[in-house]
Amino acid sequence: MSFGDVTPAGPLFLGLDLSTQSLKGILIAEDSSVVTEHSVQFDKDLPRFGTTNGAISGPAEGEVTSPVEMWLEAIDLLMERMKAAGIDLSGVCAISGSGQQHGSVFWSKDAESLLSSMDPSQSMTSQLSPKAFSIQRSPIWQDSSTTKECRELEEAIGGPQALADLTGSRAYERFTGNQILRIRRLFPEAYAATSRISLVSSFIPSVFLGAIAPIEVSDASGMNLMDVLTCKWDDKLLEICGGPELRVKLGPEPAPGGSILGKIGGWWVKRWGFNPECIIAPFTGDNPATVVALSTPGDAILSLGTSTTLLLSIPPSDTPPARFTTSHLLSHPTTPGAQIAMLCYKNGALAREQVRDQYVGKDWGKYNECVESTQPGSGGIMGLYFPLPEIIPPGVQGDFFFRLPTSPSSPPSPLSPSSIPKELHPRLILESQFLSIKSRISAILPPHSPPLHRLVLTGGGSANQTIRQLAAEVFGMNVYVPESKEAAAIGGGVLGRFAWWRRERQGEGTFEEMVAGMVEGVRKVAEPKGDGSVYEGLVEGYRKCEEMVVRACDA
Ligand SMILES: Nc1ncnc2c1ncn2[C@@H]1O[C@H](COP(=O)(O)OP(=O)(O)O)[C@@H](O)[C@H]1O
Numbered sequence: 001m002s003f004g005d006v007t008p009a010g011p012l013f014l015g016l017d018l019s020t021q022s023l024k025g026i027l028i029a030e031d032s033s034v035v036t037e038h039s040v041q042f043d044k045d046l047p048r049f050g051t052t053n054g055a056i057s058g059p060a061e062g063e064v065t066s067p068v069e070m071w072l073e074a075i076d077l078l079m080e081r082m083k084a085a086g087i088d089l090s091g092v093c094a095i096s097g098s099g100q101q102h103g104s105v106f107w108s109k110d111a112e113s114l115l116s117s118m119d120p121s122q123s124m125t126s127q128l129s130p131k132a133f134s135i136q137r138s139p140i141w142q143d144s145s146t147t148k149e150c151r152e153l154e155e156a157i158g159g160p161q162a163l164a165d166l167t168g169s170r171a172y173e174r175f176t177g178n179q180i181l182r183i184r185r186l187f188p189e190a191y192a193a194t195s196r197i198s199l200v201s202s203f204i205p206s207v208f209l210g211a212i213a214p215i216e217v218s219d220a221s222g223m224n225l226m227d228v229l230t231c232k233w234d235d236k237l238l239e240i241c242g243g244p245e246l247r248v249k250l251g252p253e254p255a256p257g258g259s260i261l262g263k264i265g266g267w268w269v270k271r272w273g274f275n276p277e278c279i280i281a282p283f284t285g286d287n288p289a290t291v292v293a294l295s296t297p298g299d300a301i302l303s304l305g306t307s308t309t310l311l312l313s314i315p316p317s318d319t320p321p322a323r324f325t326t327s328h329l330l331s332h333p334t335t336p337g338a339q340i341a342m343l344c345y346k347n348g349a350l351a352r353e354q355v356r357d358q359y360v361g362k363d364w365g366k367y368n369e370c371v372e373s374t375q376p377g378s379g380g381i382m383g384l385y386f387p388l389p390e391i392i393p394p395g396v397q398g399d400f401f402f403r404l405p406t407s408p409s410s411p412p413s414p415l416s417p418s419s420i421p422k423e424l425h426p427r428l429i430l431e432s433q434f435l436s437i438k439s440r441i442s443a444i445l446p447p448h449s450p451p452l453h454r455l456v457l458t459g460g461g462s463a464n465q466t467i468r469q470l471a472a473e474v475f476g477m478n479v480y481v482p483e484s485k486e487a488a489a490i491g492g493g494v495l496g497r498f499a500w501w502r503r504e505r506q507g508e509g510t511f512e513e514m515v516a517g518m519v520e521g522v523r524k525v526a527e528p529k530g531d532g533s534v535y536e537g538l539v540e541g542y543r544k545c546e547e548m549v550v551r552a553c554d555a
């Protein structure tokens with residue numbers, strides 16, 4: 001939806017989400033209602049980069065990158081599309097947003113001068129790329145090439161639990177500190193030529209500011225470089241991953257959400273008609289931004305984008321929450337002392353899409369018919385699908401099928417893929433993906449937490465009513481969705497609004513005070529039928545199948 005040459009009066013806030021497959025731009029009003037949405041799909045709209053679902057695999061084993069020039073060109077194109085839709089950007093008071101987590105951008109020594117002197121008659125892409133970057137293809141979260149670096153980091157810091165206690169996570173291949181360690185080892189010249197390193201979430205505000213922005217606290221939690229409780233860089237981790245020069249390359253200590261990084265650069269005012277008083281606030285990771293947009297105490301948020309990600313808000317407490325080697329704890333983007341518990345799966349929407357294409361054709365309608373024509377529990381068959389090396393459980397890859405035993409003391413029996421009826425696969429992947437999450441939720445909830453009472457879905461897959469209904473059945477919760485499935489971009493708009501709202505109050509006020517009394521922007525779309533006993537009874541069976549998959553992959 002977009003307005004012609006009439007843009008609503010009143011302050012507007014632009015939220016951007018630079019995710020794996022696309023760049024989304026959402027304009028929201030002061031009450032966080034959506035005014036207009038636009039997007040750029042990387043594969044379809046920018047085919048010259050040759051990405052598949054926004055990424056390039058290889059050449060090294062496990063290597064997955066995205067061209068930074070593609071991200072720049074997507075921003076240029078998004079602005080063109082918003083202008084063509086008649087959006088008057090002079091009403092935008094603040095810009096913030098989100099980026100896919102863990103991805104890294106390596107700026108060259110010419111970057112700052114190039115950023116600060118862009119000619120409004122030229123595109124950003126033509127002026128910044130490739131000269132502003134010492135590495136042209138940015139490692140992203142789907143990369144799994146840094147297992148060796150992960151083990152080195154854990155050993156140097158005292159083991160996976162010690163690293164999780166310090167940073168909120170054990171070492172993960174996609175986490176930026178391990179990516180930096182690998183780049184420093186394999187491409188020392190490029191590393192030496194790097195003046196600054198950004199996350200995707202600090203890369204975007206840099207181009208709006210015309211200067212390199214600091215990394216934001218919540219997204220910094222996805223690097224294995226920051227103390228998750230103090231929100232400061234940890235010198236020992238920096239030394240291990242990037243040497244004595246890394247602190248300079250990372251810039252200042254991570255910036256909290258709701259702060260003001262500066263005003264928009266002159267290039268944006270002259271080329272696109274932004275108000276010179278428009279402020280730029282720190283962007284955050286797409287998942288923390290989703291929490292900003294949707295989180296209400298007692299809600300579980302499930303993002304069904306390229307990654308499947310479960311998010312739980314953890315309020316401030318006198319005792320820091322436990323950290324685990326099987327999940328993530330992130331600092332909260334807007335509330336000091338609060339955190340976010342996160343489970344993240346690499347085989348999310350693309351795995352579901354692959355099952356759709358392989359067994360029912362490129363048609364979500366047919367996919368849904370298969371789900372609805374098969375029974376809950378799939379007649380005792382379990383299917384686990386990991387086309388990419390998975391994060392949870394770590395390192396497993398391939399498709400695995402089992403028949404659950406009738407006796408709880410017996411193990412599941414492996415089945416051959418050829419024995420599985422084609423029409424069962426759409427249900428099998430949804431049930432196993434959701435059962436994996438269901439089997440882990442209670443472990444990541446802080447002790448004495450109130451029971452979760454709602455599941456809020458977002459991301460591309462949340463548009464699918466069949467998936468919504470199956471989620472309600474598996475989790476035994478009422479399912480809600482926001483006005484737009486682009487919660488990360490909306491969260492970005494809300495972050496910009498928060499920075500603007502605080503400036504209006506001379507820097508005073510909390511995020512909770514700002515959102516208090518706001519209309520909740522979610523609606524109920526599904527509720528569980530029956531007593532949910534089918535899926536409660538399948539959790540242990542799922543766990544046994546997963547254990548067999550881990551053993552088979554370790555063999
Ligand atoms: N009707 C649908 N049913 C299930 N999945 C869908 C549907 N529509 C889109 N998707 C999935 O949504 C994914 C894109 O989600 P999105 O949240 O935009 O991704 P990201 O933000 O990670 O780039 C696609 O990979 C696609 O498979």
Ligand SMILES: O=C(CO)[C@@H](O)[C@H](O)COP(=O)(O)O
Binds near residue numbers: 020
């Ligand atoms: O790695 C993670 C979180 O740890 C992923 O959630 C990325 O942040 C990608 O996000 P999407 O493209 O799936 O939105």
